[in-house]
Amino acid sequence: MKKYRDLVVHEGNQSLVDALEMSVLSLIAGRPIHVHVEGLRGTGKTTVVRAMKSILPSIERIAGCSYNCEPTNPHCPIHRNMESGDLSLLGTESVSIPFLEISHAAKLGTVVGSIDLAKVVDPNQPEVALLPGVIPRAYRGIIFVDEINRLADTSPELTDVLLDVMGTKPGRLQVEETGLPTFTLPVMCCVWAASNPDEEPGALEDIRRQLSDRFDFVVNMGRPQNHDTVKEILSGYTAEEESPRLQHGGFVPQKADVLRKISLPDDLSSLLAELYVGFGIESLRAVEAISLGARARAAMNSRTRVLLDDIRGVLAITLRHRVDGATLINISKFLDEYESRRGRHRDQDRTPDDSGDNVDEGQTCQQNSRGLARGGDTSMKPESLWDRLMKGMGLIRPDVSRRHHSLQERGFATGTGVSRGQTGHGRRYAAGGGTSIADPRDVDVSAPPGKAKSLFQLAGGDILFTEEDLRIR
Ligand SMILES: [Zn+2]
The missing domain is CATH 3.40.50.300 (P-loop containing nucleotide triphosphate hydrolases)
Structure with a gap:
């Protein structure tokens, strides 16, 4: 192996x-x-x-416990009700x-486990015990x-x-045995x-x-x-x-300590809430996964601060099984727009104290310049993320960006699956919106010559043509 x-x-x-x-x-x-x-x-x-x-x-467990009980917080049926004094007598051991x-051919009993009948019917010390499964x-x-x-x-x-x-x-895990x-x-x-x-x-x-x-x-x-x-x-x-x-550093278990300390900053929490509501994402697990994934990604890069890039970096893997392709693309565009709005805001409000942000981002770029770029970590431009996203999903990039922007400029809302009361930019891009719908104003429209007539008012010659008629026309 x-x-x-x-x-x-x-x-x-x-x-x-x-x-x-x-x-x-x-x-x-x-x-x-x-x-x-x-x-x-x-x-x-x-x-x-x-x-x-x-x-x-390795992990530390109560010695001999096949449920891998944490010595300070036992959960298994054997140890969870024991006095701490008795537990410490058992001792601990280190296992990987x-x-x-x-x-796919596994049986329920081997996966879940079954009740250990010998222990249940033991006349001296009857107890409910599980023969633990996988x-x-x-x-x-x-x-x-x-x-x-x-x-x-x-x-x-x-x-x-x-x-x-x-x-x-x-x-x-619920185990049910008759009786x-x-x-x-x-x-x-x-x-x-x-x-x-x-x-x-x-x-x-x-x-x-x-x-x-x-x-x-x-x-x-x-x-x-x-x-x-x-x-x-x-x-x-x-x-x-x-x-x-x-x-390239690879995996360092100590980074788990970093992960424990990280929480999602307020602005990014609001952003996720806006994604969830504005794009009508069905499952709350989706935004929970983005939040946890972004924090784990920050920890992998030894940062305690979560960046917008961390959210981008886990966007495709947390959403591709939960929303359709068009929505995923629109969410990605929405993040681009969010970033440029935030960038403008920051430029306007910049004071000497704010410069810390930039130092941090600069360090991030250096830390991440590993030989193999980790999904979106280095100073990634929205365009290249976009390309990666499209490539990852196996989609050919349609030439819709120009049209999409022109729709936005004219305030042409394409969101159809979301209720009207909602605010925020998500509405504009919401499910199914945008990428394949042509703006009627971009389409050349030609009216038929002459006023329309009812079918019954037309003579036979107006409906049926011979090839010769067509040549004359
Ligand atoms: Zn145990």
């Missing part, structure tokens, strides 16, 4: 590596990010996912963060579901379990999943939209495009001192 340091990171898998690194950080910080990667067979999705095992740090897999054992760890589109198609009961586990943070009280456990883990939308039964969001929405990030895995990259992959091994991942 490939190790993280041996990964050849290229334009096709960069966003997956970034997303998984952010997810690991978020897990250590206690707010797991769920990641779904889509891509064709053979692009190396699972190789990248499994390589992340090698960077998972669990990484467990669920295949999910309880992955507490504070990672569950990987390969081919999740097939799982969603063939195992509705396992899909329901995942919906519960991923529905809230922390999630919950016994219902048994519930908290679940705190990252779910990573992979699928190939081109294979039966198709894309996850078409099979179970609800499950698709549970993923904070959806990443598209592409192919390496560069000749040298392919050669490097074929060589199969990167010498440690030449490893691009190590050279």
Whole structure:
């Protein structure tokens, strides 16, 4: 199995590596990010996912607890009601963060667990105990579901379990056995999943939209495009001192401490609220994912301050499975406009005290000038983000920007799916608006010659023409 340091990171898998690194950080910080990667067979999705095992740090747990109980905050049925004195007698141990897999052929009992009947009927000390399945054992760890589109198609009961586990943070797992009280456990883990939308039964969001929405990030895995990259992959091994991942800093678990300290600044919170309301985004999870993703991205870059660029950087992976392509493009344009408005505002109000902002952004650019540009980090122009977004979504860039601007200048509102009472610029771009609707004023209109007549008033010769008639005309 490939190790993280041996990964050849290229334009096709960069966003997956970034997303998984952010997810690991978020897990250590206690707010797991769920990641779904889509891509064709053979692009190396699972190789990248499994390589992340090698960077998972250790966690401290109550000795011998297969639920990975935190020594100071036990949650499992065995330890959660114990006195602290008894707990400290048990001692602690260090284990690596669990990484467990669920295949699409898995059985409910092995995934959830089952009631340990031997303990229940023990005459000396009867107790309800669980023989833990994959999910309880992955507490504070990672569950990987390969081919999740097939799982969603063939195992509705396992899909329901995942919906519960991923529905809230922390999630919950309910175990029901006939004749016994219902048994519930908290679940705190990252779910990573992979699928190939081109294979039966198709894309996850078409099979179970609800499950698709549970993923904070959806990443598209592409192919390496560069000749040298392919050669490097074929060589199969990167010498440690030449490893691009190590050279560029890669993953540092200490950044999780930074993530714990970061909160979203007020102006960016308002911006997300405006996106949610103005664009009629269906799921609140979408804006929660943008918020968490932007903070994780700031932490990855060792910043405690979240920038607008962090929101841009996670926009496509948090929204592409939740809104249609036109809305995503319009949201991106809206952010461009927001930035230029804010830029103007800042220019007008600038005082010597404000210069701190710029110093910070300058440092950011330097910090981020890693050999491989991390999605949108360097001093990225709106245009290039736009191009990347279009490319990432596999859309050809239509020549609509000029027309769109002319619509705005004339106040031609194209928002149709949003109620009139709403304010803010989101309304103008709201769902489905803009990109493909022609302004009637741009279209050449020619009226038919002569006044219109009812069909019944026309003679036969006015309706039917021979080829000869047409030639004469
Ligand atoms: Zn425990």
